[in-house]
Amino acid sequence: MHSGPILNISCYLFVSLDDTAALRERLHARAASLGLKGTVLIAEEGINLFLAGPADAVRAWVDELRADGRFAALTPKESWSETQPFQRLKVKVKAEIIRMNQPTVRxxxxxxxxxxxxxxxxxxxxxxxxxxxxxxxxxxxxxxxxxxxxxxxxxxxxxxxxxxxxxxxxxxxxxxxxxxxxxxxxxxxxxxxxxxxxxxxxxxxxxxxxxxxxxxxxxxxxxxxxxxxxxxxxxxxxxxxxxxxx
Incomplete structure (x- = not known):
């Protein structure tokens, strides 16, 4: 049982990525075309994301991401809301998807x-x-x-x-x-x-x-x-x- 028309997802995956810039462009374009809002962070160590939108759109975006074998293990956590909790869509390339400033911790x-x-x-x-x-x-x-x-x-x-x-x-x-x-x-x-x-x-x-x-x-x-x-x-x-x- 859920409440509200907006599906909110959050998930991350530590996985080595060597195409962060190209990946950023692709993921941003598809999320924008589906009307999603939230934040996606990409780094050489993986991906971290928080997105929200109509359930069909959110799940379509996730399914396309998982089609890339590197992201097959993504398991988003879901919650629901009456309104869109994000103001805009941001997809960024960062040095770390969660900053610890410990380069040897990968x-x-x-x-x-x-x-x-x-x-x-x-x-x-x-x-x-x-x-x-x-x-x-x-x-x-x-x-x-x-x-x-x-x-x-x-x-x-x-x-x-x-x-x-x-x-x-x-x-x-x-x-x-x-x-x-x-x-x-x-x-x-x-x-x-x-x-x-x-x-x-x-x-x-x-x-x-x-x-x-x-x-x-x-x-x-x-x-x-x-x-x-x-x-x-x-x-x-x-x-x-x-x-x-x-």
């Missing part, structure tokens, strides 16, 4: 960081430990103002101003995480995927929440989470049922 060139399914996380939080008996700590990799809209109960919040602050914050707090099962999380998964790589490189027992908060909401209904999830569009924040939070 998820497109390395095995994916360990990913934890939302249902497993909900079970771990309910029982108070992981399946090996270790304490589970939730590490929020979002900016402080996003955390203020809602977060996992008892989550660690380093009050980041931007994601590129994460490596320095980790260096200052690494010892506090030793011996624990650390689950990094963010809105849709992109930040916590990079973060989990860095955590693992530091010798920590780390996971990323697969698909982020939005997938957790979709698959579990949001237990052990309080408040809403901030999103970067005019809806501002989503409730655990993925409706705009009042």
């Amino acid at each position: 998820p497109d060139r390395a095995p994916r960081a360990a990913a934890l399914a939302p249902a497993t996380l909900a079970r771990w939080l309910g029982q108070g430990h992981d399946d090996e008996g270790r304490q589970v700590v939730m590490l929020d990799t979002r900016n402080g103002f996003e955390v203020d809209h809602g977060a996992f109960d008892g989550a660690i919040d380093w009050r980041l101003h931007k994601f590129s602050d994460f490596p320095a914050a980790l260096a200052a707090h690494r010892d506090e995480l030793a011996g624990k099962t650390v689950v990094s999380y963010c809105t849709g998964g992109i930040r916590c995927e990079k973060a989990a790589m860095v955590l693992a490189e530091q010798g920590l027992h780390a996971w990323q929440l697969d698909g982020g908060i939005l997938k957790y909401f979709e698959e579990t209904g949001g237990p052990h989470y309080h408040g809403g999830c901030f999103v970067f569009d005019e809806r501002e924040a989503l409730a655990p049922d993925l409706s705009p939070r009042k």
Whole structure:
């Protein structure tokens, strides 16, 4: 069951791209022709997108993108709204699809960081430990103002101003995480995927929440989470049922 005529999608994929400029032109032209609005970021490390429009148009754009084998694994997260939450369409080529300023951290060139399914996380939080008996700590990799809209109960919040602050914050707090099962999380998964790589490189027992908060909401209904999830569009924040939070 959904509410509203506008389909909103968000997804990302770390995949090596060597034709970013040409890809930008193609994706922009097709999205514009379908009347879509939102933001698509392209870099050598992959793609990150937030788009909205009539469902048929959005899904047609995604289907054409997936026809390129590099993007076959894209799995958009969906939500609905009564009105278009974006003002314009932007398709940009960037140095990183999520900026960390750590050139050696390239998820497109390395095995994916360990990913934890939302249902497993909900079970771990309910029982108070992981399946090996270790304490589970939730590490929020979002900016402080996003955390203020809602977060996992008892989550660690380093009050980041931007994601590129994460490596320095980790260096200052690494010892506090030793011996624990650390689950990094963010809105849709992109930040916590990079973060989990860095955590693992530091010798920590780390996971990323697969698909982020939005997938957790979709698959579990949001237990052990309080408040809403901030999103970067005019809806501002989503409730655990993925409706705009009042």
